Amino acid sequence: MSLLFIAAILGLIPAFIAQSKGRSFGAWWLYGALLFIVAIIHVLVIPSDSTTSINSSDSRSCPFCAEPIRRQAIKCKHCGSEVLPAPALQDEGDGTQISWRRLAALALAIIITGLIIHALKLD
Template sequence: MEVLFIALIIGLIPAFIARSKGRSFLPWYIYGVALFIVALVHSLVISKSAAKIKYDFEEQGYSECPFCKEYVKPGATVCPHCQRDIK
């Protein structure tokens, strides 16, 4: 019974790490309870989701280049990726 309780508690660790990277909490919690060591390593090495990356850039004031769709610093007049003028 104690092992189950410990598994339910430590399963939160990979779930919170994955959630901070924009992943769903519940599937990662179940994964963490079932296979803690594997889930922990996996949650540490996964990259942020595309939606989380976009949200982070927009929070910092970056905008998307209309030509190459890369993120550009606020106030930039030329895209550093495609070298085209930005309005």
């Protein structure tokens, strides 16, 4: 049981690093719990999963020429017309924040697994 508990705790290290780089927390936790040494080296080497291109939520159409411009733009780069800045969208996060619900579910799963293993050893 102690080996499983230690593996689960060690798996959190690459999972948090990967999540800060925009990767899947759960997949990296499993990877880290099973192959910690390989996973920690791998997560330190991989680049951040950030995109620099303009996605649909960052752009809008110019009211004069209908070309795509940034939401914050006050002047269209295509036709030169002055436009009112669009209201800011609510930020959903960039994937680098810790998901506390996921962490709580993971901790609960570890505790339940430990209790089941402990109960099986008593029988």
